Amino acid sequence: MTTTVTKLEKLVGKRIKRKEDPRLITGTATYVEDVKLPELLHAAILRSPHGAANIKSIDISKAAALPGVVAVYTGADILGVGSVVCAADLPGLRKPVHHILAQDRTYFVGHAVAVVVAKDRYVAADGVDLIEVDWQPTQAVTDPEKALAAGAPAVHPEWPDNTAFIHNQEGGDMAQAFADAEVVVKQRIVSQRLIPNPMETRGVVADWKQADKAMTIWTSTQIPHLARSILAGQLGLDENRVRLIAPEVGGGFGSKLNVYPEEALMGFVSMKLQKPVKWIESRRENFQTTIHGRGHVDYLEIAAKRDGTILGLKLKLIQDLGAYHQLLTPAIPTLSVLMMPGLYKFRNISAQVIGVFTNAVPTDAYRGAGRPEATHGIERMVDMLAAEIGMDPAEIRYKNFAGKDDFPFLTAAGLTYDSGDYAATLDKALEMIDYKGLREQQVQARAEGKLMGIGISTYGELCGFGPSPATPAGGWESATVKVEPSGKVTVMTGCSPHGQGQETSFAQIAADELGVPLDDVIVLHGDTSIVQYGIGTFGSRNTAVGGAALFYALQDIREKAKRFGAKMLGVEDGEVVLADGHCTDSNGNSVTFQQIAGAAYRGIVIPTGSEPGLVATRFWEPSNFAYPYGAHIIVSEVDKETGQIEIKRYLAVDDIGNIINPLLVDGQLHGGVAQGLGQALWEHGVYDDDGQLVSGTFMDYAMPRARMMPWIESAHTITPSPVNPLGAKGVGEAGTIGSTPAMVNSVVDALAPLGVRHIDMPMTAGKIWKLMQDSSIQEKKA
Amino acid sequence: MRTINVSVNGKQYSHEVEPRMLLIHYLREVIGLTGTHMGCETSLCGACTIEVDGKAVKSCTMFAVQADGAKILTVEGLAAPDGTLHPIQEAYWTEHALQCGFCTPGMIMITKQILERNPNPTEHEIREGLDGNLCRCTGYQHIVNAVRTAAKAGA
Numbered sequence: 001m002t003t004t005v006t007k008l009e010k011l012v013g014k015r016i017k018r019k020e021d022p023r024l025i026t027g028t029a030t031y032v033e034d035v036k037l038p039e040l041l042h043a044a045i046l047r048s049p050h051g052a053a054n055i056k057s058i059d060i061s062k063a064a065a066l067p068g069v070v071a072v073y074t075g076a077d078i079l080g081v082g083s084v085v086c087a088a089d090l091p092g093l094r095k096p097v098h099h100i101l102a103q104d105r106t107y108f109v110g111h112a113v114a115v116v117v118a119k120d121r122y123v124a125a126d127g128v129d130l131i132e133v134d135w136q137p138t139q140a141v142t143d144p145e146k147a148l149a150a151g152a153p154a155v156h157p158e159w160p161d162n163t164a165f166i167h168n169q170e171g172g173d174m175a176q177a178f179a180d181a182e183v184v185v186k187q188r189i190v191s192q193r194l195i196p197n198p199m200e201t202r203g204v205v206a207d208w209k210q211a212d213k214a215m216t217i218w219t220s221t222q223i224p225h226l227a228r229s230i231l232a233g234q235l236g237l238d239e240n241r242v243r244l245i246a247p248e249v250g251g252g253f254g255s256k257l258n259v260y261p262e263e264a265l266m267g268f269v270s271m272k273l274q275k276p277v278k279w280i281e282s283r284r285e286n287f288q289t290t291i292h293g294r295g296h297v298d299y300l301e302i303a304a305k306r307d308g309t310i311l312g313l314k315l316k317l318i319q320d321l322g323a324y325h326q327l328l329t330p331a332i333p334t335l336s337v338l339m340m341p342g343l344y345k346f347r348n349i350s351a352q353v354i355g356v357f358t359n360a361v362p363t364d365a366y367r368g369a370g371r372p373e374a375t376h377g378i379e380r381m382v383d384m385l386a387a388e389i390g391m392d393p394a395e396i397r398y399k400n401f402a403g404k405d406d407f408p409f410l411t412a413a414g415l416t417y418d419s420g421d422y423a424a425t426l427d428k429a430l431e432m433i434d435y436k437g438l439r440e441q442q443v444q445a446r447a448e449g450k451l452m453g454i455g456i457s458t459y460g461e462l463c464g465f466g467p468s469p470a471t472p473a474g475g476w477e478s479a480t481v482k483v484e485p486s487g488k489v490t491v492m493t494g495c496s497p498h499g500q501g502q503e504t505s506f507a508q509i510a511a512d513e514l515g516v517p518l519d520d521v522i523v524l525h526g527d528t529s530i531v532q533y534g535i536g537t538f539g540s541r542n543t544a545v546g547g548a549a550l551f552y553a554l555q556d557i558r559e560k561a562k563r564f565g566a567k568m569l570g571v572e573d574g575e576v577v578l579a580d581g582h583c584t585d586s587n588g589n590s591v592t593f594q595q596i597a598g599a600a601y602r603g604i605v606i607p608t609g610s611e612p613g614l615v616a617t618r619f620w621e622p623s624n625f626a627y628p629y630g631a632h633i634i635v636s637e638v639d640k641e642t643g644q645i646e647i648k649r650y651l652a653v654d655d656i657g658n659i660i661n662p663l664l665v666d667g668q669l670h671g672g673v674a675q676g677l678g679q680a681l682w683e684h685g686v687y688d689d690d691g692q693l694v695s696g697t698f699m700d701y702a703m704p705r706a707r708m709m710p711w712i713e714s715a716h717t718i719t720p721s722p723v724n725p726l727g728a729k730g731v732g733e734a735g736t737i738g739s740t741p742a743m744v745n746s747v748v749d750a751l752a753p754l755g756v757r758h759i760d761m762p763m764t765a766g767k768i769w770k771l772m773q774d775s776s777i778q779e780k781k782a
Numbered sequence: 783m784r785t786i787n788v789s790v791n792g793k794q795y796s797h798e799v800e801p802r803m804l805l806i807h808y809l810r811e812v813i814g815l816t817g818t819h820m821g822c823e824t825s826l827c828g829a830c831t832i833e834v835d836g837k838a839v840k841s842c843t844m845f846a847v848q849a850d851g852a853k854i855l856t857v858e859g860l861a862a863p864d865g866t867l868h869p870i871q872e873a874y875w876t877e878h879a880l881q882c883g884f885c886t887p888g889m890i891m892i893t894k895q896i897l898e899r900n901p902n903p904t905e906h907e908i909r910e911g912l913d914g915n916l917c918r919c920t921g922y923q924h925i926v927n928a929v930r931t932a933a934k935a936g937a
Contacts, residue, residue, distance in 0.1 A: 017875055024883030025871040025890065027817015027857035034816040122802065199821050199829055199884040199918050250819070250884030251918050283822040499881030499919050663878045670921030671881065698826035698916065706912035706922040711905075735921075 003590045008515055008580045011508040015663035016518070020503040029248040032203035032220045033280050040205075041070055043269060043279040044124035045262070046114040046131050047288065048106035051140030051359040051691010052153065055104050055113070055133060063116055063130040068123035071273055072131070074114045075101040081268050082234035084261055084324065087472035088331035093165045096156050096357075098324040100234075100261035100268070107155060107323035108359050109691055110288030112261050117269055117277055140359035140691035144320040145297055147356050155323055155357035164321055164355040165330055169337045171412040172348035174303075177312030181303035185384045190760045191296040191373040191740075193320065193685035194678075195701055196366045200250020201281035202290055206266035210274055216243045219263050222252045223536030224496050226473055227259050228528045234264040235271070246526035249498030253675070254365035255290050256498070257538040258327045287696040292685050293366020295320030296333065296373045302381040303348075306389055308396045312348030312412075313340055313378065319355050322362035328369075329362050330355050331472060335370030335462070341412045342378035343422045343460045343629055344400040349412045359691040365538060367675050368461070368736045375459045376761075379741030383456075383748065384757060392439075393745065394430060397458050398423055415462060417627045418721050418729075420655065425717045426458055429631035429653040432715060438635060446753060451638040452648075455746025456631065459738040463730040464544030464626035464723065476621040477541065478534045479550035481510065481557050483614035485601035487594030489516055491523045494534015495546035500732065501664040502542050506550055508660055509726070513554040514561075515581030515593055532617055540628070540730030543660060548724035549620035556616035563607040564596045564614075573607070626721045628729040630654035632673075632738040634746040643769030645681060645747055647710035652738060654714070657721040657729030665731050670712055672735020678704045679736075680743035684762050702762075751775065786850040790815065791859025799846045805839075806830045808846035809856060817857040817887045821916070828915030831888035832856045838895035840914075857887035860894075869937035870894055870928075879928035881919035888915050893929050897937055903929065 023029040060072040084098035102113050116127035139153040146152055147162040154160040178184065205218040215237055221227045221244075228244035235242075249256065262279055269277045281290070299316040319333040337351040386396040402409045404421040411417060430436075438454050445452035466475040478494035491506050507521035524530055534546075558578050565583025566576045568591045576583050584590035591599075596614075599605050603612040635649040652669060659665050682702035686695040695701040720727025740761065747763055748756055754775035759767070783798040790813055797812055809815050809832070821829030823842050830842040833855040860868035870893050873879070880886040889912070896903060896911035903911060908929045909922070917925060 017878060021875045021880065021883075022867075024880055024886050025857075025867070025874050026861055027815070027887045029883055030816075031819070031884065033810075033820070121807075122800070197918055199827065199882065199916065200819070201821075249882065251882040253918070280820075283824065283827075499883070501881070667878050667881055667920060667924055670923045671919045672921075674921035675918075697824060698822050699824070703916055703918065704921075705916065706925065707906075707909040709909075709922050712921065712923055 005580050005582045005584060005590060010512050011518060012512050012660050014661065016504060016508060016661055017663065018501050018504045019507060020501065031200055031248045031250055032205060032218050035205045035218050035247065037207055037276040039275050041117050041119065041273065041275050041277040042121040042124045043115050043117050043266065043277050044121065044128045045112050046128045048102065048109060048111040048113055050106060050135060050137045051109055051142065052138045053106050054136040054138060055102065055106065056136050057134040058114060059132040060114065063127040066123065066127050066130060068119045069116060069127045070119065071117045072114060072127065073269065075099060075103045078268055081264050084326070085230045085259060086325035086327060086329060088325065088328045090165045090167055090330055093330055094159055096324055100265045108361050109693055110285065110361060115265060115269065117273065142358050142360050142687035142689060142691050144318050144356040144358055147358050148354065155359055162357045164357055167334055167353040169351045171414060172312065174312050174314055174348045174350035177303045177348040181311055182306045183388055184301055184303050185381060185388050186301045187381065187384055187758050189298045189300060189377055189380055191294040191298070191376055192761055193295045193363065194293040194366055194683050195287055195685045196253045196255035196290065196293055197286065197703060198251030198253055198255060201283060201286040202256065202260065202262065203280040204263050204266040205276060205278045206270040207276035208270040208274065212241065214241045215267055216245065217263065217267060218245045218247055220249050220256055221246045222256045222496055222498060222538055224526050224528055225494065225533050226536060227263065230259045231264055231267060235267045243529040246496050252498050253367040254293065254369055254538060257365050258291060284696060287701065288693055289361055291326050291362050291364035293363060294373060295363040298373065298377050300377050300381050302385050304385050308389060308391045308399045310344055310346040310400045312346055313381065315340060315351040315377065317351065317353045319353060320358050320360065320363060321355050322358055322360045324362050326362040326364045328472060329364045332363065332365055332370045336374040338413045338415055339371045339374035339462060340378060342375060343402060343458055345402045345406065346400065347412050360687050367672065368733045371461045371733065372676065372737045372740055375737050376741045379457045379459065380744060380758065383745045387752065387757060393456050394426065394435060397426060397456065416624060418624055418723050419719045420627065420629055421717065421719055422458060422629060425629065425653055425655050426631045428715065428717055429633055429651060432653065433633050433649065433651045451640060451750040453636045453746040453750025455634045455636065455742045455744065455749055457738050457742035457745060458631045460627060460629040461733060461737045462625040462627055463540035463733060464622060465539030465541045466625045467622055474535055476535065476619050477546040477549045478532050478617065478619045479546065479553045480532050480615065480617040481553045483557060483597045485598050487516060487520065487597040489514060489521045491521060491550060492531045493523060493525050493546050493550060494531060495542045496526050496537045497542055498537065500537065500542055500668065501661065502546065505543065505660040505664060506547065509547060509550055510554055513558060515579065540732035543726065543728040544626045544721065544724050544730045545620065545622055547726050547728060549618050551725045552620055553616045553618040556618065557614060560610065560614060561593060561596045563610050564600050565591050567605050567607040568596065568599055622723055624723045626657065626723050626729040628654065628656045628731065628734050630734060630738050632742040634742045636746040636750055638747060638750045638768060640772065643765040643772060645763060645768065649713065650710045651713045652735065653717065654731065654734050655717045655719050656731040656734060658718060658727035659716065660728065666714060668731045669714055669735045672733060673712055673739045674704050674709055676736040676739030677743060680740045680761050680763060682762050682764065784847050786847055788849050788852055788854055790854045791856060801845065801847050803846045804842060805844040805846045805849050806841040809841060815856050815858050819884055819887060821885065828892060829885050829888040831891040831915065833891060838892055857890055860890065869935040870932045873928040873932035873935060873937065877924045877928040877931055879920060879924040885915060885917045889917065889925060893932060896929060897933055902933055
C-alpha cells in the first residue's frame with residue numbers, strides 16, 4: 001500500500017530544552033544523600049588536624065561507649081582492604097601506599113584516621129568528637145619548590161627528596177632553536193592550586209547482602225564502571241556481584257573522576273555490620289579531602305626570530321602532587337607537555353616535569369586537567385614575546401598558526417591535530433569585537449589616563465579522551481540501543497553525564513537516526529547493573545566518543561530494521577530506504593518503524609539469516625583525540641585607585657566541531673569560562689607552612705558569584721572532526737582553557753604602560769593594587 | 783526533645799525533635815522532602831534556600847525548633863497540585879538555567895524572593911539578588927535569563 005511519509009524535522013543542531021530537567025526543577029531527583037534504606041546507619045570520619053603528624057595512640061573507648069554508636073574503626077581494622085588506586089604510571093614513579101584509614105602517620109590536613117558508625121549523623125559526629133588521639137606533629141612542607149630544596153621535611157620519610165618522578169619529553173631540537181634565536185623570553189608562571197567544589201559534595205551509601213555476597217554502592221562519581229572494578233578489587237569481591245550506582249550527581253569537574261578512601265571504607269563497614277551505611281561529605285571535608293586541581297610552577301623560555309617566528313618552547317614544570325597519588329595524579333602534568341605548542345607550528349620543544357610530594361591533599365584532574373596550565377603557558381609567552389619585539393598580539397598569532405591546509409597536523413609534542421582553521425576563527429573574533437576600533441579606543445583611553453586592556457587567547461586543547469593506548473584504563477565508549485516492541489527506544493550509554501545533558505542530546509541523535517519522536521527516547525546511564533561496561537564522563541568525551549558509539553549502535557538498529565522492513569514489504573533487502581520513521585520500497589509502499597519493532601519481537605516474520613529482537617550494542621574506539629580550539633578576547637579596565645578589574649567585554653569564538661544542541665553548548669561554555677575566570681581573578685587553594693588549608697570555606701575561597709561574572713558573548717566557527725562520525729569535538733573544558741590567558745593578557749595589556757609584563761593568578765584587586773604601587777615607583781625612577 | 787508544629791507546602795506536621803536538629807534535616811529526614819539540598823552548612827552557598835513565613839531563609843543554619851508555628855514553602859511546593867509547573871520552574875527549564883541541578887532548588891526559591899521584592903529587576907539587580915547562592919555549573923548567565931523570563935511571565 002502506497003503511503004505518504006511526512007518528512008521529519010531534524011533535531012540535531014536545535015536548541016532543545018533538556019529532558020532531565022523536570023525532576024531537577026521540582027526537587028524530586030535522587031542524589032546520593034537522598035538514598036534511604038531500612039536500618040540505614042550513618043558514618044562520620046575523624047580526620048587529621050595536622051599537615052604532618054605521627055599517631056602515638058588512638059583511644060576510641062569513649063566514642064564506642066556513646067549510646068547510638070554502633071562501631072568505631074581505625075587504621076588497624078582496615079588492613080584487609082586494598083589501598084587507594086592510582087591508575088597512572090610513569091617510568092620510575094614512586095607510589096606511596098595510600099591506606100583507606102591512616103596507619104601510624106598522617107600526611108595532610110583531612111587525612112582520614114577513624115570512622116564512627118551510628119544510628120544517625122548527629123550521634124556519629126558526637127562520636128568523632130570523643131575519639132582521643134595522641135598526636136605528635138612533625139614539620140610539614142606545602143610549597144613544592146620548598147619541598148625540592150635541600151633539607152626540606154620529607155613528606156614520605158622513605159623519599160627524602162620529595163620527588164615522585166621526573167618526566168622528560170623532547171621534540172625537535174631545542175638546543176638548535178636557542179642557537180638560532182634572535183630573542184628569548186623567559187618567565188616563571190604559576191597555575192595555582194584550585195579547589196573544584198562541585199555544589200554536591202561526595203557521598204557514599206553501601207549495602208552488603210551477605211546471602212548473595214552482593215554489594216550495592218551508591219556513590220557520587222563520574223566513572224561508575226571503573227569505580228566498580230576498583231572497589232571490587234579493594235574489597236575482594238566479584239565484580240559482577242558489585243552494583244555501582246551513580247544516581248543524580250551534583251557536579252564533578254574532574255573531582256569525581258576518582259575513587260576515594262571513603263568508598264571502600266563504607267563497603268568495609270557495611271560488610272562488617274551487615275547493614276547499609278551512608279557517609280555524606282561535609283563542605284569542609286570537600287575542601288580538605290577531595291582532590292584539588294592545577295598546582296603548577298612553570299619555568300618557560302620561548303625562542304624566536306625578531307620577525308615573530310617562534311622557534312621553540314622550553315618548560316620546566318614543577319607539579320605539586322600533594323601527599324599521595326589519586327587515580328590520575330602523576331599523569332595530569334604530562335598532558336600539559338602534550339599541549340605545550342598550542343596552535344602554533346614551531347617544531348621544537350623541551351620539557352621536564354618534576355612531580356613533588358607535599359603535605360597537602362592530592363592534585364588530580366580538574367576541568368581541563370593539564371591543558372589550561374599549558375595553554376596559559378604558551379598564550380602568555382606568545383604575548384610576552386609580542387611585547388618584547390613590539391608586535392601586535394593578534395599578528396604574532398597569525399604568523400605562527402598551523403595553516404588550514406596543514407591538517408592532519410603533527411605537532412612538536414607528537415600529537416596529530418585533527419582539523420582546524422585557526423586564522424578564520426581569530427578573524428571572526430577580531431571582526432566581531434572590532435579589534436581595530438578597540439585598539440584606537442585604547443590609545444584614547446590611555447591618553448585620558450585610563451588603564452584599558454585587550455587580551456587575546458587563541459587556545460587549543462586535546463579532548464574526546466581518547467585512544468585507549470593513550471589512557472590509563474581504556475578510552476573507548478559504549479552504547480546500547482534497545483528498541484521495545486512498541487517502537488519506544490531506550491539508550492544505555494557508558495558515559496556518566498552529571499549535568500552535561502546527554503539524556504537530551506543523545507535522544508536527539510537517536511530520534512533523528514530512527515525517525516521517532518524525541519519523547520519516545522530515554523537515555524539511561526550510571527547504573528552498572530543496567531548499563532554495559534563504560535568508561536565514564538571526563539575530558540569532554542561524552543559526545544565525541546560516547547556519541548560516536550551511540551551513532552554506530554543506531555546504524556546497526558537501522559540495518560536490522562531495514563531487513564525486517566524489506567521482508568514485511570516482500571522485497572529484497574537492498575530495495576528499501578529507512579527515513580522519517582518509515583521503511584519504504586521503490587514502489588512507495590512502506591511500514592513504520594513501530595510496526596517493524598513489533599514484528600521483530602513477534603517473531604513470525606524473520607528475515608533469512610536474521611533473528612528476533614531489535615537491540616544493538618557497540619563499543620567504539622577512537623583513532624585519535626579531538627582538538628577543539630578558539631579565540632577568546634577580553635576587554636578590561638583596571639581601577640587605578642583600587643586595583644579592581646572590570647571586564648568590559650568577554651567574547652568567545654569557539655570551534656568545537658559539529659554542534660548537537662547549541663543551548664547545552666552555551667551552558668557548557670559559560671560554566672567553563674566561569675571556572676577559568678575564577679582561577680584568573682579570585683580562586684586560590686592556599687596552605688600555610690604548617691599544612692593548614694587556610695582557604696577551606698566558601699568565605700575564604702572566592703568562587704565566582706553572579707555579580708562577579710561578565711556577560712559572555714559567544715559565537716562559533718565549525719570545523720567538523722574527522723575522528724568521529726558526528727564530527728563533534730567537545731566543549732566541556734573549552735571555556736576553562738580559553739579564558740585564563742585572555743584574562744591575564746588583558747590585564748597585563750592594561751598595565752603595560754606602567755611597565756608590567758606578567759601577573760600570576762589569581763589577579764585579586766589587592767595584588768593589582770600592590771603591583772601598581774611598585775610600577776609607579778619604577779616609572780618615576782625611569 | 784521538643785514538639786514543633788509547622789506547615790510545610792500547605793500540609794500541617796507535628797513532630798518531636800532534638801533542639802539541635804537543623805531545619806534542613808527536619809525537612810529532608812523527618813518529613814522526607816529531599817528537594818532542599820545541603821551545600822555548605824554555613825549559609826554561604828544557598829542550596830538550602832526555602833521560604834519561612836514568606837521570607838527566603840537558608841535552612842542549614844536555622845534550627846527546626848525555631849520554625850515552630852511557621853509556614854514553610856520548599857521547592858516541592860511550587861508546582862500546582864496537578865503538576866503544572868510554577869512560572870519560575872518553567873523559566874529555568876526553558877532557559878537551560880541548570881546543569882547538575884544541585885543548586886537549582888535554592889536558586890528557584892531565591893528567584894521567587896527576588897521577583898516578589900522587585901517584579902522587574904535589571905540584570906544588575908538580578909545578579910545582586912542571586913549573590914547568596916552559588917552555582918558551579920552555569921556561569922549564571924542562563925540563570926539571569928531565567929529570572930528575566932520569569933519576570934516577564936509575571937512570576
